[in-house]
Amino acid sequence: xxxxVESGGGLVQPGGSLxxxxxxxxxxxxxxxxxxxxxxxxxxLYWVSAITERGTTYYADSxxxxxxxxxxxxxxxxxxxxxxxxxxxxAAYYCAKGRWTDNAVDIWGQGTMVTVSS
Amino acid sequence: EIVLTQSPGTLSLSPGERATxxxxxxxxxxxxxxxxxxxxxxxxxxxxxYGASSRATGIPDRxxxxxxxTDFTLTISRxxxxxxxxxxxxxxxxxxxxxxxxxxxxxK
Numbered sequence: 319x320x321x322x323v324e325s326g327g328g329l330v331q332p333g334g335s336l337x338x339x340x341x342x343x344x345x346x347x348x349x350x351x352x353x354x355x356x357x358x359x360x361x362x363l364y365w366v367s368a369i370t371e372r373g374t375t376y377y378a379d380s381x382x383x384x385x386x387x388x389x390x391x392x393x394x395x396x397x398x399x400x401x402x403x404x405x406x407x408x409a410a411y412y413c414a415k416g417r418w419t420d421n422a423v424d425i426w427g428q429g430t431m432v433t434v435s436s
Numbered sequence: 437e438i439v440l441t442q443s444p445g446t447l448s449l450s451p452g453e454r455a456t457x458x459x460x461x462x463x464x465x466x467x468x469x470x471x472x473x474x475x476x477x478x479x480x481x482x483x484x485x486y487g488a489s490s491r492a493t494g495i496p497d498r499x500x501x502x503x504x505x506t507d508f509t510l511t512i513s514r515x516x517x518x519x520x521x522x523x524x525x526x527x528x529x530x531x532x533x534x535x536x537x538x539x540x541x542x543x544k
Contacts, residue, residue: 353533355535362522362524362535362536362537362538363473363475363481363524363526363535363538364535365526365532365533365534365535368531368533376531376532376533377531377532378532379437379532412480412481416528417486420467420469420486420487420528421469421528421533422469422471422483422486422487422492422526422528423471423473423481423483423526424483424486424492424493426480426481426482427480428480429480
């Protein structure tokens with residue numbers, strides 16, 4: 319079964335840092351583009367970042383310079399390092415797998431909640 | 437950044453009716469890389485359509501996507517009770533890979 323399981327969310331103070339992880343199973347992780355998508359409470363979807371099979375990275379303007387996406391293909395794990403967090407970053411963060419031939423997201427994790435508050 | 441504008445914001449219809457959802461982009465992007473997702477409360481989104489018009493695996497044929505350039509449409513031919521949800525479009529042809537703000541399809 320193809321599965322993505324996020325972890326690492328929680329409560330963090332403004333200006334703080336957090337690292338999210340996403341454990342992948344059931345597919346050849348190294349062969350796919352992976353994404354992070356977030357959703358603030360009661361709001362819509364917001365694409366955050368992507369990393370290609372070869373490690374090329376892409377970011378939304380609002381997180382560029384603060385967030386870093388990375389992957390460890392030997393551990394089948396995707397990461398999101400988040401620094402300088404603010405209340406606007408409060409959201410459920412989804413790990414999301416792109417399709418084989420394009421980056422439409424065909425598999426989503428269950429999400430991990432990040433709350434930025436003092 | 438490509439801005440996607442979905443309309444209407446809320447669509448109230450009855451089961452059996454036809455639903456037409458619009459997604460307009462602020463500029464064109466490569467290869468019609470436009471996807472549609474369905475999201476129900478408390479659940480992760482589900483991919484319905486990719487490449488503007490190709491149905492994802494397991495998606496019923498009452499769902500269809502069309503359009504090109506900057507204008508895209510998701511059509512649900514005959515609404516089933518389980519189709520009432522929020523629908524999002526996303527372009528993944530030009531980074532940042534933006535989403536529309538969503539259309540809430542509700543039961544009339």
